[in-house]
Amino acid sequence: MIADQESTETKTPTYEELLQQHRRYERRLEELLNKSWLTPEEELEEKQIKKLKLRLKDQMARLSRSAS
Numbered sequence: 227m228i229a230d231q232e233s234t235e236t237k238t239p240t241y242e243e244l245l246q247q248h249r250r251y252e253r254r255l256e257e258l259l260n261k262s263w264l265t266p267e268e269e270l271e272e273k274q275i276k277k278l279k280l281r282l283k284d285q286m287a288r289l290s291r292s293a294s
Contacts, residue, residue, distance in 0.1 A: 245286060248282045254271075255276070258272045258275075259272075
């Protein structure tokens, strides 16, 4: 799951693409948070997803500002 965020595409993602990725991360985060307990690997994944979601949110905000 986490490997695909490291894609080195040269094109600039669209707002819609960023939003879709953000939603995928949100769904995975919800899956993790609904568990009774997390393995150390899942705890690490949770932290990584939270950081990635913030990064995507920042990118979406930049795109919104540049479009206005």
